[in-house]
Amino acid sequence: MDFRFTQDQQDLIDAAKSFFDGENTPERMRKMAAGEQVTNLWPQFAQLGLLGIMVPESAGGLAQQLVVMAGVAEAAGYAGVSEPYVEIAGITVPHAKEGELSGPIQRAVLSDLRPYIDALLAENGEALNSIDPLRNLVKAKDGNDKNVDSVNFHGAVLTAAQLIGLSQRMVDMSVDYAKDRHQFGKPIGSFQAVKHQLANVYTQIEFTRPIIHLAAIKGGAAVHNAKVAAIDTAMLAAETAIQVHGGMGYTYEVDLHLFMKRAWALCGEWGDRNYHMKRLEDYVLNGDAELGPGQSFA
């Protein structure tokens, strides 16, 4: 029992984080939202091994567990990565059929994954508009994926991980703003009314991350718990952040909205709160599973 990332795992996550933070700046997000040309990151995702994190070594991947991908997804959430990188690397690629596995990765290495994704989207249905200006949504046809349970499992865990990354980003932006913004001759961050709200969000983040890690390794009820906890944390983070930013937070000019809208969007993805609470209802209230001490890691 050592419920921590190993040094190698942590190094991989840290490397991904510095890449995401360095490349996907708010300036890049704004340009993309405005339809301007930006650096294409897909070849770099591939070259850095980030697309093959969950791919077997035999196919040229890093063969990492889902929990490591969750660490990377948290970092991607923090940076607000504009591309559906987490969904491709953590959901699509690991569930690609044999023979297809090298497909997306090879294409990305050769040039760009974008056409592959666009083709996939075009095949599936009509475009939808999200409040998140960086999400390309399509109305999907009913799928009949044989891997549906595993796909949903990856989806819920990795979405939860992105949500706490986004939550942490919104806390950090609020802290920066509260240190800078002065009223009554003081930074507003010196007022307890502001401090205590941000401390509450920090606490919720710290008590959501570990259950996401447990969910990624163990699956089961922990997955539903992780997703609901992440949703509640992210909504609290977003509402707190806009409150701390005051009127500025209500504008399109301040970067906060880019992260807040991503959080809203992801809350409903891969099982919304109702879906996961209903699963927990079955598990906790209507089932006969052992619920007390000693079962969490057993």
Next chain:
Amino acid sequence: MDINYTSAQKQFRAEVREWLATHVPKTRLPSFDTAEGFELHRDWERILAKDKWGNVNWPEQYSGRGLDLISWLIFEEEYYRADAPLRVSQNGIFLLAPTIMEYGTEAQKARFLPPMASGDEIWAQAWSEPGAGSDMAAIRTKAVRDGDHYVVTGQKTWSSRAVFADWCFALVRTEEGSERHKGLSKLLIPLDSEGLTRRPIAQLDGDPGFAELFFDEVRVPAENLLGPEHGGWGVAMATAGFERGLLLRSPARFQAAAERLVKLYKEHKHRLSSGVGEQVIQAWMNTERFCAATYQLVSRVQAGASISSESSANKLFWSEMDRHLHRTAMTIMGAQAELEEGLDAIDNGRWLDGYMFSLAGPIYAGTNEIQRNILAERVLGLPR
């Protein structure tokens, strides 16, 4: 990441479970905040100590088993699963003992740890004063060096278990004219010392769970100084770290309560409004989140990390989780919630007791307002 117990840990769990099955008292002991209950809980400590179950993570030389903190968590899980008595020695074994192990001399370890482990000496905490609650650095109780003794004069309050306990660990001002965090020291003081008067304070339930302590020139041997003279604030913060961060409230206690809450819900389901079920699920979810976070913290501590300001988040989470859990039980019980004991009282009033105690959680070990300040200033970096 590895979330598998070793085979030794699995075997240890089985061994603990078996021992508890044959030793845990069949009926719940009376509250340890009564004279009779206190001594019955002390007897239980002696039974635990006899078979070396009292402090499994302590070194063997101090009657522990020298096991790691994961094993301690396993022990706690089995302990609460068996509904074993609360630990009357908790202030000593969970708060003072780690501090003695870190700051104590070899002589102090040999003198204080064995009788603490055996239940022969039970400890109370003496930090707060009438004028020094959340603002603990306002401590005024003074200790003046006189030869090989300190002479202590002043007043302490909210000292849990002190009415019936044997010793207290106090934070006092040893440096004359010093202010705030400077000039404080930690002293170990027998509660039957001459010049020390205890005034019991009845808690919400009517039992004298804490005491006010009046020190009138109490002579304390200088060898009872724990850690550096005038450096007591640092020593006290180490204790507070243990208290808030890990040892005082392990997840098992809350997980056992959540399991009982689900049972209570099922028994009353037919008459509950639709939102109650969600509160019950939420209570259970919180205990699982707390458990996962604790295993992660323990994994870090075992790898050499120390617990610092983030322990404040821990204290906030468990205290508010516990209050929410017990409030949900009060909601379920409805008209029966007010019954203290007797046949019509659900679980003989245990939920009501639990609810009252949960209201203390956000206050003791540093109020939650103070914890939020610590997080905001020391972790998030907001200005003072």
